[in-house]
Amino acid sequence: MGYCMKAVVVLSGGQDSATALAMCVKRHGAENVAAITFAYGQRHALETKYARALAKRIFAIGAWKRVPLSFYSAITDNALLSKDVAIGRKKGAKCPNTVVEGRNAVFLTLASVWAKSLGAKEVWTGVSEADFSGYPDCREAFIRAHEKATRLALDWPVKFVTPFMHMTKADEWALAEKLGILDVIENHTLTCYNGIPGRGCGKCPACRLRNRGYAEYASRRTA
Amino acid sequence: MGYCMKAVVVLSGGQDSATALAMCVKRHGAENVAAITFAYGQRHALETKYARALAKRIFAIGAWKRVPLSFYSAITDNALLSKDVAIGRKKGAKCPNTVVEGRNAVFLTLASVWAKSLGAKEVWTGVSEADFSGYPDCREAFIRAHEKATRLALDWPVKFVTPFMHMTKADEWALAEKLGILDVIENHTLTCYNGIPGRGCGKCPACRLRNRGYAEYASRRTA
Numbered sequence: 001m002g003y004c005m006k007a008v009v010v011l012s013g014g015q016d017s018a019t020a021l022a023m024c025v026k027r028h029g030a031e032n033v034a035a036i037t038f039a040y041g042q043r044h045a046l047e048t049k050y051a052r053a054l055a056k057r058i059f060a061i062g063a064w065k066r067v068p069l070s071f072y073s074a075i076t077d078n079a080l081l082s083k084d085v086a087i088g089r090k091k092g093a094k095c096p097n098t099v100v101e102g103r104n105a106v107f108l109t110l111a112s113v114w115a116k117s118l119g120a121k122e123v124w125t126g127v128s129e130a131d132f133s134g135y136p137d138c139r140e141a142f143i144r145a146h147e148k149a150t151r152l153a154l155d156w157p158v159k160f161v162t163p164f165m166h167m168t169k170a171d172e173w174a175l176a177e178k179l180g181i182l183d184v185i186e187n188h189t190l191t192c193y194n195g196i197p198g199r200g201c202g203k204c205p206a207c208r209l210r211n212r213g214y215a216e217y218a219s220r221r222t223a
Numbered sequence: 224m225g226y227c228m229k230a231v232v233v234l235s236g237g238q239d240s241a242t243a244l245a246m247c248v249k250r251h252g253a254e255n256v257a258a259i260t261f262a263y264g265q266r267h268a269l270e271t272k273y274a275r276a277l278a279k280r281i282f283a284i285g286a287w288k289r290v291p292l293s294f295y296s297a298i299t300d301n302a303l304l305s306k307d308v309a310i311g312r313k314k315g316a317k318c319p320n321t322v323v324e325g326r327n328a329v330f331l332t333l334a335s336v337w338a339k340s341l342g343a344k345e346v347w348t349g350v351s352e353a354d355f356s357g358y359p360d361c362r363e364a365f366i367r368a369h370e371k372a373t374r375l376a377l378d379w380p381v382k383f384v385t386p387f388m389h390m391t392k393a394d395e396w397a398l399a400e401k402l403g404i405l406d407v408i409e410n411h412t413l414t415c416y417n418g419i420p421g422r423g424c425g426k427c428p429a430c431r432l433r434n435r436g437y438a439e440y441a442s443r444r445t446a
Contacts, residue, residue, distance in 0.1 A: 067298065068293070070291070070293070075288075075290065075333055075336050075337050075340075101336045101339065101340075101377055102332050102333070102335065102336045102373070102376050102377055104376070105332045105372065105373065105376040106329060106332055106333070109325050109328045109329055109332070110298055110325070110329070112325065113298050113324045113325045114298050116324065117298075117324075136375060136376055136377065136378040137375070137376035137377070139375070141375055142372060142375040142376050145368070145371050145372035145375055146372040146375075146376065148368050148372070149328065149365060149368035149369040149371070149372045150325070150328065152359060152360070152362070152364055152365040152368055152369075153325050153327070153328040153359055153360035153365050153369065154324055154325055154359065154360070155359040
């Protein structure tokens with residue numbers, strides 16, 4: 001490649017990763033930041049467009065890459081990958097069935113591979129364990145264990161930066177305001193599992209989490 | 224899926240994974256074993272055919288899955304993914320440039336995702352650190368760290384079984400003979416980076432390793 005970056009941000013186009021991108025850009029400077037977007041399943045084609053706009057137009061970072069992961073539907077059957085399956089809790093299942101098993105593990109490994117080729121020692125991700133969303137591969141214990149394994153796998157001192165690990169969605173909205181990007185997060189990110197931008201459908205688990213967080217943030221401001 | 228397996232074997236169609244498959248089948252019974260083959264780059268389309276034959280015809284196991292990983296060429300530039308790049312040691316590089324960074328890490332994560340869906344608690348891989356082939360993600364320290372991270376990521380007690388971690392290629396040939404599958408390994412596996420089956424081109428690093436191991440095994444037999 002020839003040039004060097006400070007960090008690679010895992011960018012899905014949603015609230016969390018967009019806010020993480022903003023923080024990373026503030027820390028290192030836009031030209032030193034790269035972002036990687038993983039595209040899987042029919043439902044998230046629109047999310048990629050949001051990610052591209054964030055990376056290229058809004059934050060104008062040094063590099064952006066989209067990586068299709070079509071194989072995921074071959075490995076696991078999951079609601080996120082098929083428009084025909086209603087999202088909801090399966091009887092007897094431990095996790096919400098919107099979980100795409102091991103997704104973050106794969107994202108972090110691949111982001112780290114690219115990071116090494118760019119000379120970047122940080123991989124940023126907007127995951128959080130504070131909202132009890134039930135994803136084992138968003139938890140701190142997993143992130144720390146995976147960071148150790150990835151450093152060994154690649155022989156590269158990569159560090160996984162997780163600024164929102166113990167932050168609620170309300171905290172993230174407040175942070176977005178402090179960073180001066182509240183409008184960007186409100187109107188230029190995609191969270192809704194049904195593909196509706198901004199405040200979304202309001203009914204799916206992701207919308208509820210996002211909008212409840214926003215309501216809590218808003219009520220603090222007026223308190 | 225409805226049915227339950229004991230193990231998932233990562234099957235590339237080469238000597239190591241074919242021998243691992245044979246051991247796994249002997250341990251658990253063919254109907255309780257699944258194998259997964261990852262197809263990436265132009266060079267290894269033929270390897271997939273060998274893997275399919277091993278899984279379906281020769282060992283007739285319970286399930287076999289082929290997963291295309293076309294994204295790898297988007298992440299990293301590497302000799303294995305392009306027929307035009309000569310294989311050899313890059314000046315100043317730490318590893319042989321046949322390394323596809325982090326490949327095993329991704330294979331093990333995805334194999335584990337499938338294993339969980341099959342109720343399988345073992346993922347077998349034929350990796351070895353005994354031949355100093357320079358792959359950091361084939362080393363025991365990495366495998367152990369990745370196993371821990373993967374158990375956390377999937378909330379599933381998966382165990383990575385690595386029967387050849389401290390075994391040389393010569394040992395593996397002797398094991399193949401003991402298992403009664405020497406002919407299968409000699410004639411029905413693909414190791415050569417240039418796509419030539421059996422003893423291969425004899426010149427690439429993989430062929431040298433394989434054939435040198437065979438010569439050592441053969442000389443022990445007559446000693």
